Amino acid sequence: MLALLESLRSQLVTMGRVLGHTFTRSETVQYPEQKPYLAPRYRGRIVLTKDPDGEERCVACNLCAVACPVGCIALQQGVNDDGRWHAEFFRINFSRCIMCGMCEEACPTYAIQLTPDFEMCEYERTSLVYEKEHLLIDGPGKYHDYNFYRVSGLEIAGKQKGQAQNEAEPINVKSLLP
């Protein structure tokens, strides 16, 4: 008898909760006339960002490509005259991309970032193949301050050995001092 009453109460409470939702504000928006709010960390279209100095952040390390579970990123490394590594080509096949964000997690330079833009419908599937010029944006994206080369020990034009963060002056091997 007690069990019966208990289950009846449970039923009524459930119905009450469902009915209660009739009076809450609707989450559905009239897309596309009305745009929903998407957080900056929403995982949509992928971009390649630039560091605060306006240089390409991507160093073509291939970590995004290897992290990609669908293998939709392909790139080739090259070296600039100033010593920076860069991607000679950088291709994302968005017809395969599942917007999982693994590439962003893997990126050691904050170069590759996902953006809140998800509106990527195309009539031609080939239009979903983005090359570097389609991916590269001018700003630093979500991470305003990070500049890989200021931290890394690699020498580039304008930053000699010993000039990165937390680096001592290069050692003079010929010195006899302890």
Next chain:
Amino acid sequence: MATISIDGKHYEVEDGSNVLEAVLGLGLDLPYFCWHPALGSVGSCRQCALLQFQNADDDRGRIVMGCMTQVTDGMLLSLSDSRAKAFRADVIEALMTNHPHDCPVCAEGGECHLQDMTVMSGHRDRRYNGLKNTHVNQDLGPLIHHEMNRCIACYRCVRYYQDYAGGTDLAALGSHDHVYFGRHEDGTLESEFAGNLVEVCPTGVFTDKSLVHDYTRKWDLQSAPSICTACGVGCNTIPGERYGRLKRIHNRYHHEVNGYFLCDRGRFGGGWVNSERRLRQAGAQMSDGCFAPLTQEQAVQRLQTLCGADSKLWGIGSPRASLESNWMLRSLVGDEHYCPGFGPEQDALRAVMTALTEGGVATATLPEIEAADLVIIVGEDITQSAPRIALALRQSVRNLGLEQAANLGVQHWQDAAVRNIAQNTRSPLVEWVSASTRLADVATKTLTLAPTDIARMGFALAAALDEGAGVDGLTADQTTHVVQLASRVLGAKRPLIVSGCSSHDASVVYAAQALAAAVARRHAATRVVYTVPECNSVGVGLLKGTHKDLADVVAAAEAGHIDTLVVLENDLYRRMKKEWVTRLAAAVPNIVVLDALETSTCDAAQLVLPVASFTEAEGTLVNAEGRAQRFYPVVSDVGERLPGWQWLRLAAVGRANRSDLETLMHLDQVLEAIAAEQPQLDGIRAAAPDASYRDRVGLKAARQPHRYSGRTAMYADKTLHEPKTPVDEDAPLSFSMEGESHALPSALRSFVWDPGWNSNQSLHKFQAEIGGALKGGSAGIRLIEPKGQPAPGAYSVPAAFEPPLSGWYLTAQYRIFGSEEMSAHAPGILAVSAGPTLILSADDALQLALAADDGVTLITADGSVDCEVTVDPALPKGTVGFVVGHAHLLDLRAGETVSLEKKPGLMRRSEVIASDGVRVYG
């Protein structure tokens, strides 16, 4: 065997080895840096720490270094004890304090031993807040990139470079945390084996410069087992490919051929396959001398017309083409119309073939070379002609010191102790050569003699050992030397005779064979090494039949017996004098050239067909010891190119008498046909598994690591329909990441990788014992085993060398960089191969009154040529050496008499190869 206990489990291990080696051999993980299986232990990095207990009651134990502790029976050890783990974590944390946070821009990343060991030891966050030490990099030349900040001071590089490879220009400089590994100043590393630093360095201090500038991570490289084509040693390699380009060549371990190391020509010389001079499309020469491109179909039609039923067909094969291609050509034209296409080394090579097959003395494997306790080098600058053998010979001279150490109870792997005991003690290594060599620093005696005198020394020593008649007319010094050496030979246990084709003089090889036979009668353990100039010289030499020489081909052409001449992967200008090629071209109505690179011979051809290179085709090569080894394509998209044998198979369609060739669609069928026709080559089928090989789940072996990335984007710019995995019907390997990569026959291993071991240090997971054979068996198969008693062969002592009354006697001198045809097109090799092409003795330079920047005009019967000169004080009087293989010296022949004139102010860089616009990294 000893029984040791690790963490309470009992294991059987080799007595006398060190604990680290034993632990790794058991398949357990213990991080290490400074130990290397080929370099032994010095205990400098302190990373392989583990706990040793005195007895079962000892629960405290003590930290010992695995690499410095000898295995003893009943030893109690712990790898997983928290104190050992904490010690290892502390060590790696200390090693990492100055590491420069540049893995994303490091060409070692992803196959970095330091990354692996850091993860294995559990270090993650840098706690040290002080400033990081930094170093300025050096420019180490066009082959090696230097990034000193990444160094963890394990000392492997200098131990390899100085102690193992005999280099003198890389050292540990400075002290304490200022220690710096580099040269005294910027400059190209002098050692011919410097490239191994790329694999020896456990981090990214030394990396492959061409790879740094066109980088692909190890996990993205499509690889296949391959064989180096840069000389006759046949080192096993792993070429790595991405986007259709060869990115790098790494060593593929074969304990009997090349062990852990390659020479720089092998490592950096494969770049020619990316050259702008590669033939990409078939072409037919038009009346204006230009070539009209043909499709593959048109080319085949054209080829079939030229090789039609009533056409008188001749063929010139090539010692740098695969056995299959040569055999197919020989079958197409008939053996009486086939010429193997050997160059000036032909007589010496024939002598080597006789010595190999009938000499009755076994050829040394790599461990046997390293174990030799007496080496006699007969007329061969081995560092230039078969570099990997020279590196092994450098190890052989250590044997006396190792023996001394063993007598004191010091194990061979105690590297520092052994070298301390040995000091400058060296096993005898005697060189009889025609110019100074790079082995002189470890040689007991280097005699520089003219080639005929070298032969006389060989015969004299052979006679001394056989108590025979001897050789008349030796100088007093030479006689003393022979007598002394004879007694040393009698005292030796494992003597080794090294000779080869480099002198282009058959008498030198005859002498070596006679000497080897005489020594072998005294010691059953006698071994020989004969070098040959090209990757398949021996393979082509093993083909039996009534083959013709190039001179016969020219004669036949001029007699009008040739309608069509098929030239297979051979630049005739490198084989015979220009005038002869011109005569041949004029006399033959149709010449078909099949080659991978555009050569001068192509200009004489009516039809040029593009041939797949060693990275694009499968084939078999037979190395200088007679070992047949298979190479497999790493590139799937070969465009219009076909393997040489495929073109020739298609050519056979119209030949009524050889229409059977047409049915040989697959390599395995070709191999079977070769074996059926040439019983001495029967073994080639067993050199590697055939195309029907499947692993335990029914798949072929994988060419791609399981992390191969970008599959759905690599070709998305061309098509969104992801292409089907290319099918390789000929090979037991697939162009895919699916398939076995562990339990494989060694001949099919495309890369080494094991969980937690991303670098090539994972090799020990695939070895049956550390430094020994691979679990998957020995790749390749020896076709030549010694038969019968040691035979002295052709025993004709040449007359003593007399300097020409007027002029100079030419001797052939090989150079590791530049003498070999194909590798000279690789950008890195091109950059280091420039240099003087003529070698003069000091007296002659004085006689010609040459100043430092003067050159010489060399005058022969065929004409004259200006050469840059280097002076070699040891050069025998009356001789002048020329560098083989340089474009403007191709018409010179060893043994010719030439005259020289001073050419003031000549500082011309040698024209090895016209630059083809390929970027040279400097």
